[in-house]
Amino acid sequence: MHFVLLGAALFLIWPFISSRVAPPPNLIIISRGQMDRAVEIFVKTHARPPTQDELGGLAEQEIQTEVEYREGMALGLDRDDEIIRRRISQKLRFMIQDVVDEAVPTDADLQRFLDAHRDEFGAEPQIAFSQVYLNPTQHGAALARDAASLLDRLNHADGRLDYAADSDVLPVPNDFEATPLHTVASMFGDDFAASVGRQKPGVWAGPIASGYGVHLVLVRHRIEGAPPQLSQVRAAVLREWQSARRTDANAAAYREMRAKYRIQVDMPPVPSGDVPN
Numbered sequence: 001m002h003f004v005l006l007g008a009a010l011f012l013i014w015p016f017i018s019s020r021v022a023p024p025p026n027l028i029i030i031s032r033g034q035m036d037r038a039v040e041i042f043v044k045t046h047a048r049p050p051t052q053d054e055l056g057g058l059a060e061q062e063i064q065t066e067v068e069y070r071e072g073m074a075l076g077l078d079r080d081d082e083i084i085r086r087r088i089s090q091k092l093r094f095m096i097q098d099v100v101d102e103a104v105p106t107d108a109d110l111q112r113f114l115d116a117h118r119d120e121f122g123a124e125p126q127i128a129f130s131q132v133y134l135n136p137t138q139h140g141a142a143l144a145r146d147a148a149s150l151l152d153r154l155n156h157a158d159g160r161l162d163y164a165a166d167s168d169v170l171p172v173p174n175d176f177e178a179t180p181l182h183t184v185a186s187m188f189g190d191d192f193a194a195s196v197g198r199q200k201p202g203v204w205a206g207p208i209a210s211g212y213g214v215h216l217v218l219v220r221h222r223i224e225g226a227p228p229q230l231s232q233v234r235a236a237v238l239r240e241w242q243s244a245r246r247t248d249a250n251a252a253a254y255r256e257m258r259a260k261y262r263i264q265v266d267m268p269p270v271p272s273g274d275v276p277n
Helices: 004-020 032-046 051-073 085-101 107-116 136-156 181-188 190-198 230-258
Strands: 028-031 126-134 175-180 204-209 214-223 262-265
Touching: 028 051, 032 051, 032 085, 051 085, 051 262, 107 230, 126 136, 126 181, 126 190, 136 204, 136 214, 175 181, 181 190, 190 204, 190 214
Parallel strands: 028 262
Antiparallel strands: 126 175, 126 214, 204 214
């Protein structure tokens, strides 16, 4: 009898207890542990700690995964399938993309896209250049002095200096053959690519900042691009048009889904110092 009465009492008061214990269903909490794991993966991938902006981007990635996971679960995408949160998120994105892929663009649609993105289809310049990397952590307060000294030696060496030997370790080549500026930007950042694109060929210049640190750069030659005709690049334009539509559709759907939730992120401090081996 005592157990029956106790069970009945718990049954009656549980809704009041659970409402205080369980978080609201629209609350997303990104824990410090999740953020620490995201930072650890970033460091292993990029061989450097994230900046403040990049840390915010990592948090947004965690939020997006959780939002899309919950929305996918609400649609039953997890049924009869043993998958992790990120797989649920991916399946939801694929659903959105399938709807987008049913659209068939006209030539006018593709021409407008080509006009807006000509640089991606051969109209942008290509740059052949060499770079010497200086790691700010290794040079410390002497970075500006060391860069100026090396720049002077490079410009007075008449090509006889082994500049690769003066470069700090970086997982990218010292020499690049003709490379589109958008490819340079994907490797070093937009500001670096824009600065390199403005350099006079045949002269070492710098220091030029990138996401890695600073560089001294020699532009060997520049190839100007010619605007292509749609008939020449139609397949590539169609592929990129579809990709852009998928990206836009996923972003719009995510914004709508994210608005349903209240977000809390336990953000760790921005890492500093040397990256551990």
